[in-house]
Amino acid sequence: MLKSRLSGFIFQLIAFFLALGFVSLILVAVGASPFDAFKNMLNGSIGSMRKFAEVLVSFVPLLLVTAGLLITFSAGLWNIGVEGQIVLGAIGTTWVLRLFVDSSVHPAIVIILSIFGGMAAGALWAAFAGALKTFGGVNEIFGGLGLNFVSTALTLYLIFGPWKREGVASMSGTEPFPDVFALPQVPDLRISLWSLAIAGVAILIVYFILQGTYFGLKIKAVGKNIRAAYLLGIPTWQYSLYSFLICGALAGAAGALQVTAVYHRLIPAISSGYGYLGLMVAMLVNYQAIWAIPVALFFAALNIGSIQLPILMHLDSSLSGVLQGVLVLFVLLTEGVRQKFVKKV
Amino acid sequence: MNQETLLVGLAGVLAAAAPIIFAVLGETLSERAGVINLSMNGTILLTAMSGFAVAYTTDSLLLGFLAGMVIGALVALVVAFASITLKQSQVAIGFVLALTCRDLAYFLGNPFMGVSGPRLQAMPIPALSAIPIIGPLFFRQELSTYISYIVIFLAWLWIFRTRPGLMLQGIGEKPAAAYIRGANVNVMRYVYTVIGGALIGLAGPTYSLGVRAGWMGTISGLDGIGWIALSITIFGGWNPARAAFGSYLFAFLQWLGLVLQPVLTQVPSQVLQVAPFPLMILTLLLVNIGDAEWVERTLAAMPETTRKFMAKLLRAMRASPPAALGVPFERD
Numbered sequence: 001m002l003k004s005r006l007s008g009f010i011f012q013l014i015a016f017f018l019a020l021g022f023v024s025l026i027l028v029a030v031g032a033s034p035f036d037a038f039k040n041m042l043n044g045s046i047g048s049m050r051k052f053a054e055v056l057v058s059f060v061p062l063l064l065v066t067a068g069l070l071i072t073f074s075a076g077l078w079n080i081g082v083e084g085q086i087v088l089g090a091i092g093t094t095w096v097l098r099l100f101v102d103s104s105v106h107p108a109i110v111i112i113l114s115i116f117g118g119m120a121a122g123a124l125w126a127a128f129a130g131a132l133k134t135f136g137g138v139n140e141i142f143g144g145l146g147l148n149f150v151s152t153a154l155t156l157y158l159i160f161g162p163w164k165r166e167g168v169a170s171m172s173g174t175e176p177f178p179d180v181f182a183l184p185q186v187p188d189l190r191i192s193l194w195s196l197a198i199a200g201v202a203i204l205i206v207y208f209i210l211q212g213t214y215f216g217l218k219i220k221a222v223g224k225n226i227r228a229a230y231l232l233g234i235p236t237w238q239y240s241l242y243s244f245l246i247c248g249a250l251a252g253a254a255g256a257l258q259v260t261a262v263y264h265r266l267i268p269a270i271s272s273g274y275g276y277l278g279l280m281v282a283m284l285v286n287y288q289a290i291w292a293i294p295v296a297l298f299f300a301a302l303n304i305g306s307i308q309l310p311i312l313m314h315l316d317s318s319l320s321g322v323l324q325g326v327l328v329l330f331v332l333l334t335e336g337v338r339q340k341f342v343k344k345v
Numbered sequence: 346m347n348q349e350t351l352l353v354g355l356a357g358v359l360a361a362a363a364p365i366i367f368a369v370l371g372e373t374l375s376e377r378a379g380v381i382n383l384s385m386n387g388t389i390l391l392t393a394m395s396g397f398a399v400a401y402t403t404d405s406l407l408l409g410f411l412a413g414m415v416i417g418a419l420v421a422l423v424v425a426f427a428s429i430t431l432k433q434s435q436v437a438i439g440f441v442l443a444l445t446c447r448d449l450a451y452f453l454g455n456p457f458m459g460v461s462g463p464r465l466q467a468m469p470i471p472a473l474s475a476i477p478i479i480g481p482l483f484f485r486q487e488l489s490t491y492i493s494y495i496v497i498f499l500a501w502l503w504i505f506r507t508r509p510g511l512m513l514q515g516i517g518e519k520p521a522a523a524y525i526r527g528a529n530v531n532v533m534r535y536v537y538t539v540i541g542g543a544l545i546g547l548a549g550p551t552y553s554l555g556v557r558a559g560w561m562g563t564i565s566g567l568d569g570i571g572w573i574a575l576s577i578t579i580f581g582g583w584n585p586a587r588a589a590f591g592s593y594l595f596a597f598l599q600w601l602g603l604v605l606q607p608v609l610t611q612v613p614s615q616v617l618q619v620a621p622f623p624l625m626i627l628t629l630l631l632v633n634i635g636d637a638e639w640v641e642r643t644l645a646a647m648p649e650t651t652r653k654f655m656a657k658l659l660r661a662m663r664a665s666p667p668a669a670l671g672v673p674f675e676r677d
Contacts, residue, residue, distance in 0.1 A: 030453065078436055137633035138626070141383075141436065142579060145572045146626030153616050153623070160613035169613075276444055283437055316562075318451035325445025329423075332438055336431025 004342075011338045015330035022330070023323050032315055040312050041305030041320070051304065053189035056196060057262060059300035061086070061254035063199040065278030066285075066292045067206040068250030073282050074210055075243035076223030081129040081144025083275030084151035085122040085248045089255025090270040091155065092121025094174065097181055097259070098163070107180040114181075115198075115256040122252015123245045125151065130244035134237045140244075148275075155268055163266065173267035183261040192261040199257075202250055207289035209246075219243055251275065277303075280328045299324055352481050354600060360486055362589075362596035363493035364389075364551035368574040369581060369588045370500045371544030375421065377504065377583055378537035379517045379669045380428060383439025385545055386571025387446025388420045392549025393567055394454035397560045400550070401462035409463075410550045417546015418539045420446060425538040429531050432673045447568065457560045464558035465489060489551045496544070500585035513537060517667030520674040530674045548574075580628050582664025591628075598624060628662075635659035 024034035046052050065082055072079040079085075096117035100110040125147060132143035160169045183192040210216040221229040222239045230236045258270050281299055285291040306320035368385055375382045382388075392413035400409025420442055427438040465487040474484040483494075504510040512533070515523035520530045552567055553560055577595060581588025602617035609617070634640055640659070644652050 026449075026452075030456075078440075080440075132626075132630065135637060135639065136630045137637050138629050142576050142629055143626065146576065146623065146629065149569070149572075150623045150626070157613060157616045160616070280441065280444065283441070314455075316452045316455040318448040321448030322445060322452050325441055325448060328441045329438070329445060332433050332441065333427060333431065336427055336433040340431055 007338060007342050008335070011334040011342075012331055015334040016327065018330045018334070019323065019327040022326050023319075026322065027315075027319075030315070032313055037309065037313060037315065037319065040309060041302065043305075044308040045301035045305035050189060053186070053191040055297070055301045055304045056191045058303050059297050060195045060199045060257055060261075061272075061274045062278055062281065062300055063292060063296045064202050064250050064254040064257070065274050066281045066296050067199075067203045067289070068247035069278050069282040070206050070210065070285075070287065070289050070292065071219065071243045071250075072247045074216070074223050074287060075219045075240055076226065077133075077240060077243060078141050078279075079126070079129065079144060079244065079247050080141050080275075080279065081126065081147045082247065082251045082278060083271050083273070084144070084148040085125045085251035086255040086258070086271040086275050087148075087151040087155055088125040088248075089118035089122035089252030090259045090266055091118075091151075091158065091255075092252065093118035093256040093259045094158075094163070094266040095121075097177055101177065101181075111181060111183060111260055114260060115253060118256025118259070119249040119252040122250070122255060123248040126244040126248020126251070127241065130241045134240060152268075155266065155270065159266060159268060171268055173263070173265045176265045181260065182264050183257070185261070190262070192257075195257040195261040198253060202253065203289055203292055206250075210287070210289060215242075277324065280324060284328055284331055352478065354604065356482050356485065358593065358596045358600045359483065360490045361556055361599070362592045363487075363490045364548040364556060365570070365574055365577065365592040365595060366493045366497060366589055367551060368545045368548040368571065369577045369592055370496055370585055371417070371541040371546075371548075372574060372578045373541075373581060373583050373585060373588050374500065374504075374513075374544065375538045375541030376578060376670055377513050377517045377667055378534045378541075379520065379667060379672065379674070380425060380534055380538045381435045381439060381671050382421055382424050382538060382541060382545065383436055383575070384420050384424060384442035384446060384571075385439075385574055386569065387443040387450070388417050388542070388545050389549045389552070389571045389574075390450040390565070390567055391420070391446040392416050392546040393553040393565065394450040394457065394549070394560050396550025397462055397553035398454065398457050400554055401457060401460065404463060406463055406465060406554055409554050410547065413546040413548075413550035414543040415546070417549070418543040421538045421542020421545070422535075424542070425535045429534055429538075429673065435671050443571065451562055454560050454562060458562045459559070461559060463554065465555040487555050489547075489555050492547075497585055497589040504585065514667075516674075517669055520669050520672075524674070534674070576626075576629055579664065579666070580632055582632070583667060584664075587664075631659075631662045632664045635663040 020038075027034040027037050044051060045055050065086065068085075069079060069082060072082075093114040096114035097110065100113070103110075129140050129144045129147055132138040133140045136143075159171075159174055163174045165173075165175050183194045185192045210220065218229070218234050219239055219242070221232065221234055222236050222243075226236050229239075254274060255270060258272075259266060263270065277299060278296075281292060281295050285295050302320040302323055306317040309315040309317050309319055368389060372382055372385060395416055396409040396413035399412035400406050403409075423442060424435065424439055427433045428435040467485055468488050468491070470484040470491075474480040476484070502510075504513060512523060512526070512528050515526065516528055516530050516533050524530050548570075549567075552565075557566065573595065577591040578588060580591040606617055644656055647655065
């Protein structure tokens with residue numbers, strides 16, 4: 001056990017350096033210095049307090065989404081629809097905020113209600129994917145992808161239709177909400193400690209569910225061997241649905257915080273690809289919830305660190321995506337090599 | 346709308362469906378052999394970019410298309426190696442490749458953004474293109490569109506009318522039985538995944554050197570097409586003819602969205618562009634729902650005539666995936 005964990009760690013380290021080497025080769029091929037690129041990314045993410053605050057802004061939705069995906073992954077489900085669940089969370093939150101925009105209800109209550117509204121909407125959207133799978137036989141990957149497209153269509157419809165800005169509708173989104181509807185931020189920085197706390201609590205809850213509860217054990221049983229779980233008397237389709245609902249609610253919370261703490265309105269690209277990125281983080285941490293914190297922080301740092309690359313080095317900022325993807329790719333490949341060759345010895 | 350513009354529009358639908366057909370048929374071959382190549386969305390973007398980049402730098406369209414096929418085959422090779430040899434999850438590896446190849450396309454394609462390069466020209470076929478209606482519809486197209494007609498026919502012929510095609514069906518349905526019959530299951534899976542990948546890799550250059558000439562980075566409008574192609578593969582029931590029908594239907598719906606835009610002014614244009622996607626889910630539901638147990642129960646409760654009609658309808662829509670799809674093969 002200890003030996004396999006050690007060899008796993010060594011192979012992950014190898015994967016990390018292979019990924020760095022591969023991306024360096026790509027950089028050399030386009031005539032850029034890998035050293036400068038990595039230095040600029042590091043500087044762009046933790047070079048100043050302001051930049052690090054931006055990393056945390058990106059870290060919050062990523063961690064929330066990853067927390068939810070750890071549940072669906074444990075249940076053996078590929079919840080690709082998580083991207084749409086973030087979007088619906090944002091839509092639900094925007095809807096609640098709009099309801100109370102001219103009311104005399106205390107803003108704090110409105111914000112709390114709106115976040116719950118977002119979580120409910122995200123869970124509902126996840127329940128769609130779950131129902132399509134359980135009752136319609138549609139694989140969750142394809143149902144989820146389809147629902148992602150629908151959620152984008154819905155956002156655009158709302159922004160250009162019923163929720164359009166006074167005067168002219170545009171891709172810049174809906175009318176920004178008054179400042180009282182924003183989660184309080186740290187002075188001079190964009191990060192809200194409230195959203196950081198919500199994300200932190202979420203990952204702890206997920207850790208607790210998976211490690212310490214009978215409920216978590218049943219979800220894992222369904223994920224490991226659905227037939228055996230069924231024979232043991234676990235209502236498998238219900239547990240699949242529960243895991244969809246939890247994941248959808250957490251993704252919905254991510255969308256809610258994008259509205260109340262970051263953009264203060266609904267914008268077309270509100271989910272910003274955090275759902276797909278969260279799937280990669282969840283794959284990388286391999287069911288270990290606590291590891292989601294450093295990995296999500298690292299991925300968020302790459303995202304923010306690459307923003308300056310086009311200005312500083314004339315490189316496309318998608319370099320962060322390449323690095324993240326190549327890293328997960330090499331982890332998967334080295335894990336396969338390890339299982340194939342090391343276990344037999 | 347007069348007949349002339351209608352014909353031009355419909356001919357455009359045939360051309361727009363060509364890249365989707367390449368991708369869907371490539372995926373169909375791969376899945377028939379039992380391997381899901383989920384990387385398609387990234388592969389199409391990467392091959393679109395690299396096909397354009399190669400054609401632009403070498404001034405050779407042929408090399409551009411070849412580059413696309415080689416890169417598509419290489420990505421598929423990674424999927425095959427990880428899933429067949431290393432026995433890792435096909436879904437995981439494919440998904441990671443889908444994202445990585447997409448970002449790689451944006452990263453490497455940066456210098457080629459917005460430059461104008463070579464593109465395919467329409468190649469009317471002598472005599473055939475002069476036939477009224479049929480000529481302008483089918484035979485005044487680009488070379489890639491003609492190739493798409495041929496590929497549909499060849500893929501169908503190969504799978505359903507040849508011995509190796511029969512073996513292909515076998516390794517996807519009952520690999521153990523095919524193995525006993527002398528098929529080297531894993532080698533064949535490698536071969537079909539790589540050939541399928543090369544076909545998917547043809548889709549990218551068909552966009553960037555034809556249908557939507559050029560490379561525009563994130564605003565190329567190609568992100569998402571691969572996911573659509575994956576659902577059309579299911580809609581197509583792993584049958585090239587039905588898959589081609591699905592591709593044409595999708596291209597037709599997208600065209601219809603454009604045509605209807607001036608009529609349906611109250612619907613924002615952005616919504617019409619994505620309207621085919623929800624329809625895709627609906628068809629997926631119809632394709633799969635016949636297998637659900639509660640449907641059978643509901644059907645049984647219906648009056649005789651309705652029941653027969655509904656059952657027939659569901660059976661016609663239904664498509665079952667190859668039984669061993671995504672399952673690694675081990676001889677023992």
